[in-house]
Amino acid sequence: MKIYLNNIIHGLACIMLFQTTANAQQVGDFRSNASGNWSNKKITAQSDISGVTGATISQNTYTPGTTWKNATVPATVLVSYINNGTLSNPNTDLNVYNINKSTYNKPYWYRATFTIPAAFSGRTVWLNFDGTNKKADIFLNGVSLGTNLGHMARKKFKFTPVAGTNVIAVMVSPPTFTKGSHDLANLESPTYVVSQGWDWMPQVPGLNSGIIDDVYLSSSTSVTVEDPWIRTALPSPYNNATVNIRVQLKNNTAASVTGNWTGTITPSGQTFAVNNVTIGANGTYDGSTNVTIANPILWWPNGYGGNADGTQQLYKLYTEFKIGATIADSATRAFGVRNVTWNNTSNTEPLKVTVNGQPVFCKGGNWGMSEYLLRSRGAEYDTRVKFHKEMNFNMIRNWTGETTDDEFYDACDKYGVMIFDDFWLNNSGWIQDADTVQFRNNVVEKIKKFRNHPSLVLWCGANEGVP
Known part of the structure; x- marks a missing residue:
């Protein structure tokens, strides 16, 4: 179960949290619009509050001063300051070249407050980061949760929420740029290497550092469903597809659990069930099963086939792990049948x-x-x-x-x-x-x-x- 928080530090309702169509409700899926759960989304340079720690910033007793401005997430540090009116449109005239890069090529703090949805009551709550550039030090309710390194790295933190208002603080540090020929492209990878400037674009102040992907809460019971992997085998004459489904089921408790791993593929209607799966204390189960789709509608490159409206056929897998009558966790992934x-x-x-x-x-x-x-x-x-x-x-x-x-x-x-x-x-x-x-x-x-x-x-x- 998941609730998107891109409202976490985001003041524009149009950005993704946003898209309930992309995260459609299914049985066992408790994701919902997070609007109203997150507030006071702010950002400031670390140098403007020098000496103040993340443990302090992430507590209700801390009061942000005048250096804290409205923030946007997901977005870069620079975009937050464009959106809150501090900076003029960088696309006008030569504005982007006139921005003082040293002002943004340094660490920044984000801060927000939030409450826990009622639907999460009695379940384990997770704080998820899908992308930060380049380093993020993350604090919650006065405690350091850890660090996320690299712009593609994802992190998932288990935490015990407090009653009422919870406070999150994230210090994002940019890549280190040393003037030279494409230094950033290799010496600071993994990151957005072109941010240092290329022969077809300017150097970006702040080097596109920030919280650049979704931040959200999710909940589960003892077991989480991690990164389903769907592969299709399509031997000639292409009238039957074998869909291999792999998943890692992770037990996040100190006691073994037993449950059933099941799934459904739509719109074709295939189902599968792997019953009586036992996962040891703090252990994992690497599940794999095959499903056959007869006469599948194939995914094609543009110009070689597809639907009459110019789109391609996509299937959807919904999979869950159920302990007794309780859905511990679930996941949904789209895929296409092609070889x-x-x-x-x-x-x-x-x-x-x-x-x-x-x-x-x-x-x-x-x-x-x-x-x-x-x-x-x-x-x-x-x-x-x-x-x-x-x-x-x-x-x-x-x-x-x-x-x-x-x-x-x-x-x-x-x-x-x-x-x-x-x-x-x-x-x-x-x-x-x-x-x-x-x-x-x-x-x-x-x-x-x-x-x-x-x-x-x-x-x-x-x-x-x-x-």
């Missing part, structure tokens, strides 16, 4: 992509960044990807992985636009030894987050380097 193969055995011929047995002539462009201040949200992605479809493109390269929003991948799924998805390196460059673990952790998180999208057909390791 993708590649032929890259030749050093002299181009990469050949085949989808559902049909060789595909890949046509597309380089998507350098959705918007240089990370302000693209929601329906904007649908509009932009639809333009690509209407230009008869069928592929977009996500250059150095600069686009990290779910809506981009959703729109590509919808319109049959394949994604050539990079990671965050330039010219096969190296990263500092100290950052290797962090880099790999972010790679894992990116793959887990996006791997179910049928539009994602190719991973690439580096820009202008060896994949």
Whole structure:
């Protein structure tokens, strides 16, 4: 059960928390609009309240002073100050070049207050972060919860809420920029490497640091459903698809539990049940099961098939773990039925992509960044990807992985636009030894987050380097 909090530090109701259509209610799904549960969303530079700790800021006894301004989440630090009127429109004239970069290339504090939804009563409550750039130190009700490192890293914190008002404080630190040729692209990866500036865009003050993805509360009983993975096998003649469903069920208590893992695929109506699953104390169960869809409606690249309205067929998996009559946790994921193969055995011929047995002539462009201040949200992605479809493109390269929003991948799924998805390196460059673990952790998180999208057909390791 989940409640989106992007209202957490967000004053604009139009941004995603927002989209109940993207998080449709299902049995066992207690997600709801968080409007009204979160308030007093504020931001200030750490240097403006020097010496004040996160433990202090995240308590009800702390009173924010005049340096605290209204904040927007998800968004970068710079965008918060644009939206609250501190800065003029950076797209006008040469405004972006006139912003004092040293003002924003430093740590900032976010603060908000919230209450716990009544539906969470008697359940374990989790605070979830889906993206912070680049480092986030997180405090709640006077206690340090931990740190999130890297712009693709996700963190989930179990906590005991207090009655009435809870207080969250997050200090976000930007990448470290040393003037030079593309230093940020490798030495500070994983991050939005283009934020340091490129030959087609300016350096961004603050280097796109901030809380740049969803923040939300969720609840469960003893077991959580983690990162469902859906893969389809589609042998010729493509009239039967085997759907492999994998999931990790995590027991978050010191006692073993037994329950039933079940799921439903719509609109085709297949179901599965794995009964009497026992998970040891603080243990995990790696579940895997297969479901067959007869005569599936296939997902195709644009121009090779699809629905009459120009969209592609998507299926939806709903899966849950139930202990007795109680749903411990649940998850919903969309997927497409398709089979993708590649032929890259030749050093002299181009990469050949085949989808559902049909060789595909890949046509597309380089998507350098959705918007240089990370302000693209929601329906904007649908509009932009639809333009690509209407230009008869069928592929977009996500250059150095600069686009990290779910809506981009959703729109590509919808319109049959394949994604050539990079990671965050330039010219096969190296990263500092100290950052290797962090880099790999972010790679894992990116793959887990996006791997179910049928539009994602190719991973690439580096820009202008060896994949």
